[in-house]
Amino acid sequence: MMDSVTILDKTFVKFIPSAEIDAAIQKVADQINKDYKDDDPILLVTLNGAIVFAVDLLKKLTIKCKISCVKLSSYSGTSSTNVVKNLIGLTDDLHGKRVLILEDIVDTGRTYQHLVDMLTEAGVKDLRIATMTYKPEAYKLDLPIHYCAFSIPNKFVVGRGLDYDGYGRNLPDIYQLKIDD
Numbered sequence: 001m002m003d004s005v006t007i008l009d010k011t012f013v014k015f016i017p018s019a020e021i022d023a024a025i026q027k028v029a030d031q032i033n034k035d036y037k038d039d040d041p042i043l044l045v046t047l048n049g050a051i052v053f054a055v056d057l058l059k060k061l062t063i064k065c066k067i068s069c070v071k072l073s074s075y076s077g078t079s080s081t082n083v084v085k086n087l088i089g090l091t092d093d094l095h096g097k098r099v100l101i102l103e104d105i106v107d108t109g110r111t112y113q114h115l116v117d118m119l120t121e122a123g124v125k126d127l128r129i130a131t132m133t134y135k136p137e138a139y140k141l142d143l144p145i146h147y148c149a150f151s152i153p154n155k156f157v158v159g160r161g162l163d164y165d166g167y168g169r170n171l172p173d174i175y176q177l178k179i180d181d
């Protein structure tokens with residue numbers, strides 16, 4: 001029997017098991033530990049989705065670092081909207097800092113572009129992104145994705161911080177929207 005969950009009106013099937021996610025996050029952490037060994041970066045957590053990934057990743061980081069948070073919104077239900085809103089903007093002075101954005105997912109890249117504009121204006125020294133999941137088929141930017149635990153198909157997913165209308169973030173595995181055909 002297929003492992004599935006129902007959230008509101010939709011059914012999702014298990015896609016990436018928890019242990020596989022842990023292992024992939026460890027690989028990302030190993031790389032970040034190498035690349036930022038002699039630096040003192042700010043990890044910029046995008047609330048709410050990246051909370052779970054950020055906690056998992058932070059526990060595996062051995063470098064000297066600080067965290068800061070922003071809260072943006074571009075999603076409604078299961079589709080992206082055109083407008084990215086700043087619900088909580090930058091609260092720390094990031095001028096001259098190395099900043100590593102932490103994301104749960106990069107979809108079209110609209111949110112990433114918004115963050116790049118915001119952080120460029122704030123005068124950061126260096127900017128990279130680490131994301132738990134990335135949808136290459138949906139991505140519309142030329143900007144590089146520096147660290148990525150999973151490249152996934154262009155289907156809606158929940159779990160491990162990812163939500164459907166606010167629900168499902170607490171699922172330890174990642175689930176994919178079930179399409180009946």
Ligand code: IMP
Pocket residue numbers: 049074075080103104105106107108109110111112155156157158162163164
């Ligand atoms: P983008 O701006 O199109 O890259 O979308 C980024 C934001 O949309 C993410 O931070 C998520 O909050 C949300 N998002 C995109 N795809 C999914 C998905 O498959 N499941 C849950 N949220 C998603």
Ligand code: MG
Pocket residue numbers: 049075162163
């Ligand atoms: Mg979201």
